[in-house]
């Protein structure tokens with residue numbers, strides 16, 4: 031150096047440097063989370079903590095509006111925030127390096143702090159964040175030097191060839207001088223993205239999927255009727271919803287990947303003989319099969335957060351008989367690997383086919399639906415009963431609350447009888463003449479005795495019911511409607527075994543499930 035002052039690059043460049051360094055840091059954090067067993071992705075740690083600590087009204091709204099898409103979106107928002115912080119830090123790294131360093135340290139402290147405050151993997155997040163911060167700082171320094179044009183080798187490489195005219199215009203020189211910077215920025219962005227993708231791929235790959243694919247299920251006792259193939263009317267729900275189409279709701283930002291080799295199911299609490307089963311032991315017992323509707327309490331009238339599947343597992347009442355209920359065993363509290371809990375009264379086990387399920391529609395449980403094991407309890411909303419990634423069944427007094435209860439949802443949550451029109455869709459235009467109106471209907475438990483449809487608030491007409499898959503499944507129905515031109519409304523209601531039609535009274539999902547008639551409008555031409 032000749033002692034001339036260090037050139038100060040334009041703020042625009044420094045912002046870009048900060049943003050790209052942050053992208054590199056994010057990529058490093060993701061890669062660390064996927065590569066190192068001891069490290070957690072800082073992004074995942076923050077998103078998990080936010081979900082954990084979010085006010086219930088916010089999580090409700092997010093689930094309503096976006097369903098499961100809300101958590102990936104949350105991660106994107108967190109990542110974008112980090113990028114913005116990076117862009118802010120970039121110019122400060124050259125003007126006030128110690129403050130920029132403090133900024134990076136503060137930013138890196140957020141994931142472990144949030145994880146610690148919400149009972150998450152604080153140490154893992156600390157390691158992941160530290161790695162990300164070190165990479166971020168190194169990139170900030172390196173890219174900052176490039177921006178200042180102080181890296182000789184590449185600058186020389188980009189110098190004008192010997193035969194070019196000397197004395198380039200200042201603007202041309204500036205453009206040429208920026209070239210190595212832009213190249214470096216591009217390379218770091220690409221590597222950061224690659225690191226993030228690789229990290230998530232590593233997290234989501236490997237042993238657990240292989241173990242799951244290698245599972246051999248025992249053949250179930252008894253014969254369930256073969257489910258009718260597909261749906262009776264195009265666009266209407268099938269009797270059994272395929273695993274890939276089945277709704278998914280949970281608070282886990284990322285589905286836990288549980289290694290069945292080390293997993294145990296424990297039956298604990300107010301029992302005479304606590305049990306501990308390995309996965310293989312549980313699968314060997316899993317010869318019971320039931321067609322059971324699962325429904326989410328957040329499901330609005332006419333919504334799609336419900337579905338019936340064929341579950342295979344071991345009856346919960348058999349398992350509890352083996353453990354022996356002790357004094358004070360009033361509630362079954364399912365505990366999940368990630369800490370989620372769901373509890374329902376022991377009294378709900380009145381002979382209904384509640385299962386510790388290991389299979390769904392003939393396959394080992396998909397990871398998203400709770401592999402290696404979950405609870406499935408007919409007649410109760412999922413948030414009080416259907417614990418996925420189940421690791422413990424605790425028998426407790428009634429006053430222990432599951433995850434959602436202190437968050438403002440009802441303690442007791444039987445599924446409300448409901449019915450839904452699948453076709454035609456709300457707002458559809460259909461041709462006059464014979465129109466097949468079709469959908470599904472369900473009771474809490476017990477058969478749906480009838481489904482009725484009212485056109486334009488006229489008399490209730492009886493729909494045709496498809497064969498029943500038993501008292502815990504939803505039931506398909508079809509009504510042939512002779513549609514006349516004009517605008518019409520169609521409303522549906524289910525009638526239970528006791529002859530009671532489902533209530534017309536409307537209620538929102540909170541606190542114990544929506545009610546009211548699903549009503550749609552159609553335009554007949």
Ligand SMILES: Nc1nc2c(c(=O)[nH]1)N[C@H]1C(S)=C(S)[C@@H](COP(=O)(O)O)O[C@H]1N2
Nearest residue numbers: 277278279280281326366370412413416418
């Ligand atoms: N571990 C865990 N299990 C869980 C939940 C959860 O957030 N975490 N959500 C429950 C809720 S609210 C519902 S509606 C059902 C949904 O099950 P599915 O995703 O298989 O459809 O899972 C239940 N089991």
Ligand SMILES: [Mo]
Nearest residue numbers: 326327412413
């Ligand atoms: Mo739910």
